[in-house]
Amino acid sequence: MGATPREDVRRALVVCAHPDDVDFGAAGTVASWTAAGIEVTYCLATRGEASGDGSRPRAEVGAIRQGEQLHAADTLGVGEVVFLDHPDGAVEPSLALRRDLARVIRRVRPDRVLTWSPEINWDHVPTAHPDHRAVGTATFAAVYPDARNPNAFPELLADEHLAPWTVAELWLADGPSLLRNHAVDTTEFFDLRMAALRCHVSQVGDKPDLVDRLRGHFADTAARYGLPRGRLAEEFQVVATG
Numbered sequence: 001m002g003a004t005p006r007e008d009v010r011r012a013l014v015v016c017a018h019p020d021d022v023d024f025g026a027a028g029t030v031a032s033w034t035a036a037g038i039e040v041t042y043c044l045a046t047r048g049e050a051s052g053d054g055s056r057p058r059a060e061v062g063a064i065r066q067g068e069q070l071h072a073a074d075t076l077g078v079g080e081v082v083f084l085d086h087p088d089g090a091v092e093p094s095l096a097l098r099r100d101l102a103r104v105i106r107r108v109r110p111d112r113v114l115t116w117s118p119e120i121n122w123d124h125v126p127t128a129h130p131d132h133r134a135v136g137t138a139t140f141a142a143v144y145p146d147a148r149n150p151n152a153f154p155e156l157l158a159d160e161h162l163a164p165w166t167v168a169e170l171w172l173a174d175g176p177s178l179l180r181n182h183a184v185d186t187t188e189f190f191d192l193r194m195a196a197l198r199c200h201v202s203q204v205g206d207k208p209d210l211v212d213r214l215r216g217h218f219a220d221t222a223a224r225y226g227l228p229r230g231r232l233a234e235e236f237q238v239v240a241t242g
């Protein structure tokens with residue numbers, strides 16, 4: 001629906017700021033990809049250690065949230081989860097983050113990268129967390145030009161033997177409504193995506209209305225793309241990077 005994504009995708013990389021970002025925004029889509037045989041890798045800039053009310057040490061919170069994300073990834077058939085250990089709440093689109101992401105892209109060699117939009121969605125500000133946008137900015141730079149340019153971070157090639165890699169397609173989540181151009185019908189994967197989200201016990205354990213709220217949100221998205229009543233969809237801005 002909308003933009004036409006590539007069909008020759010064998011590997012996909014999802015880059016997000018915090019544990020639970022992908023499971024709120026894109027878990028149904030990830031489930032549809034792994035069901036179609038696409039190898040999916042997650043890369044998280046942080047372990048989410050800055051969440052909560054401050055009553056627990058940050059290292060403990062980070063360890064709990066890391067475990068929750070690993071469990072959620074396993075639920076969806078995601079093969080690998082990489083944590084880059086940038087500071088939660090203080091992620092910057094720095095050269096250091098760009099290099100970390102270019103390294104992961106060159107190693108995983110994904111055909112498609114899904115990340116968060118660098119732009120603010122003024123219709124729903126809570127998803128436009130500064131960490132999400134910093135990750136979006138750094139991931140865009142890692143996709144274009146860093147990972148494909150042998151002169152960007154030359155030490156990756158010289159010292160780590162990581163050859164340049166061109167990511168063909170970028171998917172952006174939670175960007176401005178007007179820029180979204182593609183919806184994935186995730187109806188069959190709704191229960192699975194909710195099971196993945198429920199793995200984040202420290203974040204969603206006290207939200208009994210979560211299923212109804214998200215079902216309504218994804219039903220509205222499906223309706224906007226002309227899908228029949230009862231269908232559910234997740235929406236993205238799909239960009240060809242070539």
Ligand SMILES: [Zn+2]
Nearest residue numbers: 017018021129
């Ligand atoms: Zn987040």
